[in-house]
Amino acid sequence: MAEKILVIDDDVDSLKLIGLMLQKKGYEISVANSGAQALEKALAERPDLVILDVMMPDMDGYEVCRRLRAEPATEAIPVIMFTAKAMVDDKVAGFEAGADDYLTKPTHPAELLSRVKALLSRRAAHQAAAEGQGHVVAFLAAKGGVGTSTLAVNVAAALSQRQETVLVDFRPGLGSLGMELGFSRSTGLANLASRQPASLDAPSVEAELVTHSSGLRLLLSSARPAESQLRIEPDVAEAIVRQLTVVARAVVADLGTGLTNLNRRLVRLASQCLVVVEPQRTALLMTRDLLETLSEMGLERDRVGVVLINRAQSGLQIPWQEAEQLIDHEMLAIISPASELAFQAAEAGFPMILYQPNSVAATQYSRLADEISARIEAVAKGVVAS
Numbered sequence: 001m002a003e004k005i006l007v008i009d010d011d012v013d014s015l016k017l018i019g020l021m022l023q024k025k026g027y028e029i030s031v032a033n034s035g036a037q038a039l040e041k042a043l044a045e046r047p048d049l050v051i052l053d054v055m056m057p058d059m060d061g062y063e064v065c066r067r068l069r070a071e072p073a074t075e076a077i078p079v080i081m082f083t084a085k086a087m088v089d090d091k092v093a094g095f096e097a098g099a100d101d102y103l104t105k106p107t108h109p110a111e112l113l114s115r116v117k118a119l120l121s122r123r124a125a126h127q128a129a130a131e132g133q134g135h136v137v138a139f140l141a142a143k144g145g146v147g148t149s150t151l152a153v154n155v156a157a158a159l160s161q162r163q164e165t166v167l168v169d170f171r172p173g174l175g176s177l178g179m180e181l182g183f184s185r186s187t188g189l190a191n192l193a194s195r196q197p198a199s200l201d202a203p204s205v206e207a208e209l210v211t212h213s214s215g216l217r218l219l220l221s222s223a224r225p226a227e228s229q230l231r232i233e234p235d236v237a238e239a240i241v242r243q244l245t246v247v248a249r250a251v252v253a254d255l256g257t258g259l260t261n262l263n264r265r266l267v268r269l270a271s272q273c274l275v276v277v278e279p280q281r282t283a284l285l286m287t288r289d290l291l292e293t294l295s296e297m298g299l300e301r302d303r304v305g306v307v308l309i310n311r312a313q314s315g316l317q318i319p320w321q322e323a324e325q326l327i328d329h330e331m332l333a334i335i336s337p338a339s340e341l342a343f344q345a346a347e348a349g350f351p352m353i354l355y356q357p358n359s360v361a362a363t364q365y366s367r368l369a370d371e372i373s374a375r376i377e378a379v380a381k382g383v384v385a386s
Contacts, residue, residue, distance in 0.1 A: 003120055004028040006047040008038040008064065009082075010056045014105075018051060018082075021109050022116070035059025039067055042074045049120055051112075054083035054094070062097040069098035078119040082112070117298030121268050134164075134245035135376045138270040140255045140263060141277065142286035147309040148276040149254050150342060150352075151335065151365075153177055155274075156252035157351035158369035160216040163249040166209060168219045170237065170266070171256040173228025175221030181212050182349035186220035189240075193232045197239035205243040214354050217248070234265035241269055259293055271376045273299060275306050277327070279317040288327040302375065305332035307368065311339065333368040336360055 005022055009015050010033050019029040030045055032038040035058050042050065050068065054061035061081055068074045078101075081094040086104040094102045101115050137159075139152040149169075156167035169177045169189065178186045188208035192200065209217045219240070221227065244251045253270070255263045267273050273294065277287040287306070294304055308320055308331050318326070320334055338352065338361035345355035353362040 003048040004030060004045065005049045005051060005116065006030045006032065006038065006041055006045065007051045008032045008035075008056075008061070009051075009053040010034060011053070014053070018112070021113070025113060027116075035061075035064045038064055039071075042068060042077065043071065046073065047077060048123065049116060050077055050079045051082050051116075052079055052099070054081060054085050054090070062093055065094070065097040065099055076123075078123055080112075080115055080119065082107075114296060114298065117296075118300065119298070121298035121300075121303075134247070134249045134251050135271040136241060136245065136251045136253060136266075136269045137372055137376075138253045138255055138263075138267050138273045140259075140267065140273060140275055140290070141257050142275070142290040143277075143283045144257045146276050146278045146283060147311055147335075148256065149177055149180075151274070151276055151307060151309065152252055152254040153180070154351045154353045154361075154365040155369050155372065156250075157214060157216050157353050158366050159250045159252065159373070160214065162369075162373070164217075164247075165250040165252060166217045166219060166244050166248040167252045167254070168241070168244065169221045169254050170232070170262065171254060172221045172230040172232065173223065173225060174256065175223050175227070177254060178210075178218065178220040179223060180346045180349070181218070181351070183210055183212075183218070183220060185222055185224070186210055186218075187222055187227075188219045189221045189232070190227055190230055192219075192240055193230055193236060195236065197235045200236070200239045200243055202243045202246040205240055206247050209247075214350065216351075219244070232262055234262050237262055238265055238269065241266060259290065264297065267294065267299065268297070270299075271303065272372050273304050274332070274372070275304060276309060277306060277323070278309055278311060279320065279323050281318060281326070284318065284323055284326045288329075291327060291329055301329075302378070304329075305372070305375070307331070307333045307335065309335045310337050332371060333364065335364050335368075 005027050007018050015031045023029050032041050035056050052061045065079055079099045080101045081099045082103045084105045091102045139148050141148045156165055159165045169175045191208050209219055211217050277283050306329050341352050345352040353365045
């Protein structure tokens with residue numbers, strides 16, 4: 001379902017311009033040309049975000065914002081003040097009235113869109129935390145073959161020792177997670193992909209989960225070539241993930257490679273998005289572009305972590321300090337090579353962290369899981385504080 005934005009401005013041309021631009025980006029638009037009409041629509045429609053002009057004849061934007069904040073039904077709706085009033089005192093007054101952001105006209109459409117995306121993305125993460133739902137941790141890479149799935153399964157296994165966790169393999173036709181854990185032909189995700197979003201509820205999604213002997217539950221894709229033709233609509237994938245957050249406290253999603261339309265939708269749901277990279281120049285440059293796109297989509301820097309995986313010992317690899325400079329992002333974790341342990345664990349059908357819990361790799365995965373949990377908790381505390 002498209003997110004709804006209420007645009008409030010007494011200038012008809014501004015309403016049309018902003019509304020058309022946002023509609024082209026897939027948002028549902030509602031408009032109001034007075035303060036009184038704005039309050040009425042906000043109460044009736046409960047928009048996901050409000051774009052509010054300050055200068056209106058019946059009631060200025062400051063008062064509209066104060067009234068929105070005073071009403072329990074609308075107090076949490078993000079508000080962007082978008083106005084020609086550019087003095088510092090005007091901006092201070094806007095923030096004191098309760099605005100979440102303040103933009104001065106004229107501004108480039110790309111800047112307005114980026115602010116809209118950022119607030120909507122933050123609101124989605126905060127709502128999940130505030131409602132006590134499970135949190136989504138997404139794993140993604142710019143380049144294949146860097147160890148994304150191995151990282152996802154081991155972090156999920158670590159999290160499952162602390163709380164109810166579900167690992168989802170969103171890679172139809174490439175689903176190797178199940179095979180590595182002893183589930184040869186699981187079709188759970190494929191069975192759900194053909195459903196309509198409205199027909200998906202927690203029991204129906206939970207029925208497709210399989211349980212590993214360690215207690216980790218999984219929603220799996222298979223590696224059958226025919227399944228690679230399966231198209232999962234973003235609305236269906238989002239509905240699956242949202243129902244899983246009812247079932248489990250942590251939902252770990254292996255998104256594979258690249259920002260497809262499906263992955264773009266799912267990373268917006270994530271409390272934490274972990275980008276996986278190897279210390280190789282091409283992979284690092286591709287990752288830098290991926291990180292820039294995630295930022296443009298509105299994912300704040302503290303919701304995006306980069307994990308550097310060393311798959312083999314080599315003096316030719318780029319040092320992690322140089323890698324950080326190349327991608328302009330600090331590393332959340334650095335994983336040491338463990339090819340022999342990875343082979344043995346896969347043969348046994350267990351995540352490395354459970355197969356040899358005292359190994360260096362297991363310790364690193366466990367610490368990363370702790371760091372992810374701490375970052376998610378920080379988001380939740382931010383909700384309470386706001």
